[in-house]
Structures are given as C-alpha cells and as structure tokens.
Amino acid sequence: MQKWKLLSEREVLKAVVFRYSQKKLKSPVREVTGDFDIVSCANWVNVIALNQAGELLMVRQYRAGTDELTIELPAGALDPAEDPLLAAKRELQEETGHTAINWKHLGDLAVNPAFMTNTCHVYIARDCAKTHDLNLDELEEIEVLKRPLKEALELFRNGSAKHSLSVASLGLAYLQGELSS
Amino acid sequence: MQKWKLLSEREVLKAVVFRYSQKKLKSPVREVTGDFDIVSCANWVNVIALNQAGELLMVRQYRAGTDELTIELPAGALDPAEDPLLAAKRELQEETGHTAINWKHLGDLAVNPAFMTNTCHVYIARDCAKTHDLNLDELEEIEVLKRPLKEALELFRNGSAKHSLSVASLGLAYLQGELSS
Numbered sequence: 001m002q003k004w005k006l007l008s009e010r011e012v013l014k015a016v017v018f019r020y021s022q023k024k025l026k027s028p029v030r031e032v033t034g035d036f037d038i039v040s041c042a043n044w045v046n047v048i049a050l051n052q053a054g055e056l057l058m059v060r061q062y063r064a065g066t067d068e069l070t071i072e073l074p075a076g077a078l079d080p081a082e083d084p085l086l087a088a089k090r091e092l093q094e095e096t097g098h099t100a101i102n103w104k105h106l107g108d109l110a111v112n113p114a115f116m117t118n119t120c121h122v123y124i125a126r127d128c129a130k131t132h133d134l135n136l137d138e139l140e141e142i143e144v145l146k147r148p149l150k151e152a153l154e155l156f157r158n159g160s161a162k163h164s165l166s167v168a169s170l171g172l173a174y175l176q177g178e179l180s181s
Numbered sequence: 182m183q184k185w186k187l188l189s190e191r192e193v194l195k196a197v198v199f200r201y202s203q204k205k206l207k208s209p210v211r212e213v214t215g216d217f218d219i220v221s222c223a224n225w226v227n228v229i230a231l232n233q234a235g236e237l238l239m240v241r242q243y244r245a246g247t248d249e250l251t252i253e254l255p256a257g258a259l260d261p262a263e264d265p266l267l268a269a270k271r272e273l274q275e276e277t278g279h280t281a282i283n284w285k286h287l288g289d290l291a292v293n294p295a296f297m298t299n300t301c302h303v304y305i306a307r308d309c310a311k312t313h314d315l316n317l318d319e320l321e322e323i324e325v326l327k328r329p330l331k332e333a334l335e336l337f338r339n340g341s342a343k344h345s346l347s348v349a350s351l352g353l354a355y356l357q358g359e360l361s362s
Binding site for chain 1: 182183184185187193194196197198199201203204206208215216217218220241242243245247248249250253289292293294295297298319322324334340343345346348349350351353355356357360
C-alpha cells in the first residue's frame with residue numbers, strides 16, 4: 001500500500017469557505033489514473049467546555065447547510081496562521097463569553113481525508129466561567145445552552161444534537177478517558 | 182431563535198462528489214442578509230464491524246484529500262434512493278468481504294450543518310464473518326485490518342486513525358452504551 005502519485009492539479013474555483021481543485025493521481029501499483037475532487041477549507045477547532053457546576057456549554061444557531069436550528073459544541077475556523085489553542089480560546093469566548101484556565105488538547109481529526117484537506121483540533125476546557133459578553137460575527141445569531149453533562153450527552157445520544165464534529169469531539173473525550181460511558 | 186428565510190439560490194457547479202450552490206438568506210429577527218456556500222454530497226454510511234473474535238474491522242487506503250494512507254471504519258456513499266442499512270451492508274461486504282446478521286442503527290450525523298447538506302448513517306454490526314471476496318471500485322485499493330477492539334481503539338486514541346466520521350461513529354457507540362470507556 002503506497003501513496004498515489006500526483007500527475008497534475010488545477011484550481012477550479014474559490015468559494016467563500018472553501019477552494020475547489022481537481023487532482024489527477026496515478027496508482028503506484030496498478031496502471032490506473034483517476035480525477036479527484038479536492039475541497040480545501042481553513043482548519044477548525046471544537047471545544048468541550050464544562051463550567052464549575054459540571055455543565056456542558058453548547059451553542060444553538062441556524063445553519064444554512066441543513067436549513068435547521070442546531071445544537072453544537074462551540075467551534076469555529078482558525079484565522080490564517082493562528083495557533084489552534086488560541087483559536088479554541090477565542091471561539092469559546094466569542095460564542096459563549098466563557099474563559100477557562102484549565103485546557104487540554106484531546107486530538108486532531110482529519111475532517112474527511114477522502115476529499116477534504118483540513119484538520120479539526122479538539123480541546124476540553126474545564127472550570128469555565130462567564131467573564132465576557134458574546135462577540136459574534138455579523139452573520140451569527142447564537143443562543144448559549146448550559147446543561148448538566150449527563151443531560152447534555154443525552155441530547156447527542158438521542159439525535160437532538162448531531163453535528164458530526166461535535167460527536168467526534170465527544171468520541172475523542174471518551175477515547176482519552178475524559179468522559180465515562 | 183428562528184430559521185433564516187431563503188431569498189434566492191443558484192447552483193454554481195457540479196463536481197464529481199458534490200454540487201456547490203449559493204444561498205442568499207435573511208435573518209428573521211434582524212435586517213441582515215448574507216450569502217452562504219452550500220455543498221451537497223450523497224448521504225454516507227459508517228460501520229463499526231466486530232467479528233466473532235471481538236476484533237474491529239478497519240480499512241487502510243490512500244486518500245486524496247489529505248494525501249495520506251489512512252485507517253478508517255468501513256464506509257461509503259449511498260446509491261441514489263438506497264436504504265441506509267442496505268448501503269451499510271453493501272459497503273461492509275464490498276470493502277471487507279464480511280457480512281453479519283446482527284445489525285443495529287446507532288444514529289445519524291449531520292456531516293457539517295454549517296455548509297453541507299448531507300447525513301452520515303452509523304451502524305454497528307456484531308459477529309461479522311468473512312463470506313465474500315472484496316469487491317472494489319476501479320479507483321479503490323484497500324487493505325483490511327482486524328485488531329482486538331482495545332488495540333483498535335488505541336489507534337483512534339493516539340491519532341493513527343483520525344477520520345472525523347470514524348471517530349464520530351465511535352462517539353455514538355459510546356453514547357449508546359455499545360462501547361465502554
């Protein structure tokens with residue numbers, strides 16, 4: 001099993017949140033070439049944020065992709081060259097007004113290695129406290145939800161909250177022994 | 182908190198694995214309109230497949246998005262109008278040659294509600310057995326890995342396996358009480 005060889009690449013277009021390019025690749029073990037769609041987004045962060053009362057912080061907002069009101073973990077895109085931990089702290093503060101001293105990196109996810117290039121960095125922040133007002137982008141409308149952890153996990157279990165990157169972040173927390181099932 | 186109102190939508194292009202359109206949306210509570218990228222893919226399935234020895238089945242393959250050899254759960258795209266469970270059974274058989282009688286639906290993930298429209302259906306199959314040869318697409322080269330569950334989970338814990346939808350599928354299994362942490 002080896003990596004395929006790049007024969008050519010061309011950028012098709014730049015959208016607002018992604019660039020779309022096409023790669024022509026050749027298998028090193030067979031005489032096969034193929035054209036592959038490549039979608040490049042900024043890297044992202046997701047934050048599992050718990051306050052001192054043991055409540056999980058979540059954000060409720062309208063999402064254009066699914067045309068639904070969703071419940072998700074605080075999350076967002078890194079600014080160019082931004083440190084992932086600083087981005088996690090910034091997004092948590094902007095979306096929930098909460099800050100924390102106690103941060104831990106849980107891991108990095110490949111969003112979709114099949115056709116997406118980017119990484120989602122996942123952190124857990126404990127002992128969060130409300131220290132700031134929300135600071136939202138022009139197109140963001142966010143309601144902050146706080147629920148006891150067990151009750152919050154039930155929202156993810158029963159499908160009320162179902163963003164794949166939120167659930168993957170919880171998966172990493174289970175794998176790292178930071179949550180018990 | 183309300184859904185935004187669709188003012189207009191236009192399809193920008195059809196790629197191989199997605200369609201890209203732009204929506205103009207208006208907030209119902211503020212005098213704000215915005216343009217949103219929308220990426221539409223087929224719906225997908227992910228399968229947590231365990232054999233009678235308690236080993237987890239995984240697939241190793243080259244992925245063009247990240248230009249890496251990856252380790253992932255068996256997964257794939259639904260054919261048009263295909264039933265998700267049948268798609269899960271088909272993908273498991275095609276990618277690993279394994280079939281199972283004991284299937285359970287763990288939940289459905291919104292892949293990325295911010296700008297993607299599609300769903301990833303997640304199943305767990307227990308008591309899988311190798312009954313068929315692999316049946317791969319022209320552009321697929323897959324090596325099947327079988328590891329005792331604990332050893333397999335360590336690959337996801339330490340980042341050797343990091344596809345967000347694989348990790349999200351494990352997250353759903355933890356949430357549903359199908360895995361213990």
